[in-house]
Amino acid sequence: MALQPGLVLVVGPNGVGKTNLLEAAHMATQGFSPRTRTDSQVVRFGAEGARAAVAGRRGEVGLELEVTVRKGEGKRAGLNGAPLRAAEQLRSLVSTLVFTPDRLGVVKGPPAARRAYFDRVLGRFAPARAALPAEYGAAVAQRNAALRRVAAGASSRDAVEPWTERVAALGAELVSARLEALALLEPLVGSRADEFGLGAVSLRYDGEPPTAAGLAGVLDRDLERGVTSLGPHLDDVVIAAAGRDLRSFGSQGEQRLALLALLLAEAETIADRTGVPPLLLLDDVLSELDPGRRRILAARVRSAGQALVTATDAAMLPATPDQLLEVTPGSVLEAAA
């Protein structure tokens, strides 16, 4: 089925397959499901495998993407008919941003949810740095293993030092990459949030770049606990509106709007840096928003490139979509918008 650019509204009653459709679009464009990391879960009950394929344009260049999952064989991805080494490579070709109610954890969840989100963001802004968070995480794990060997009497304190150096170096790099990503996002998040009537939104990084001296200072404590107690794996980003931390003090609607402001700001930054806007998949985004804010969201999303927005009823969107799709069990039909 040919999808229009702009706002594509996907409607249908509960349980009919709207989220499945968005999941398939994510699978085909990013190589994984936004809902689960267990690939076999995307296969229809009782079936041997699943296939998701999309064709489209990235700027002026035509793209055909395909991802298949077969039980017992794992996952395969293809680009323009040729196999890719790993499905994860799709992420460097196309950006797809998702809103699902689960993702509200970015605003209201624990610090780890925000770290994971902003680390993804920094990778999308600067693909050369996309592996940095994982490299840092591996260095922390190595240092923790070294700490436990010392505690067990299997090696000397000196053996921790090379890992301390590495945690400090990669940690400082990670903090600076996060700060850069936040600096790019903050003004745009502020504008989007302002449009949504959230007031001045700020993104404040809560943490300091680690140093080898600082880590040496906590060595005794770290040896005792067997974990590295200092560094960006423990930092947070405080998302505040009008000076109030939205994690603790935001209403449901405000938390939702803050996440949307973040995603829209991210989409604009990606469009600006790469020349190609991302695909937006917004699942169950309209509930909990008042009609005025739904209208503002619709206008923003329409100009953002291409977006699939789900709703149980077309009347939930107080605007005319560029295309209306009706989902019934097993099929998707275009309807008059």
Ligand SMILES: Nc1ncnc2c1ncn2[C@@H]1O[C@H](COP(=O)(O)OP(=O)(O)OP(=O)(O)O)[C@@H](O)[C@H]1O
């Ligand atoms: N692997 C699977 N195989 C077959 N059916 C599945 C599988 N996983 C989920 N389902 C079913 O697919 C149906 C459609 O789910 P989906 O989440 O897409 O509905 P929806 O249209 O988004 O509904 P809602 O409006 O409630 O969000 C559900 O009944 C779900 O149980």
Ligand SMILES: [Mg+2]
């Ligand atoms: Mg759904």
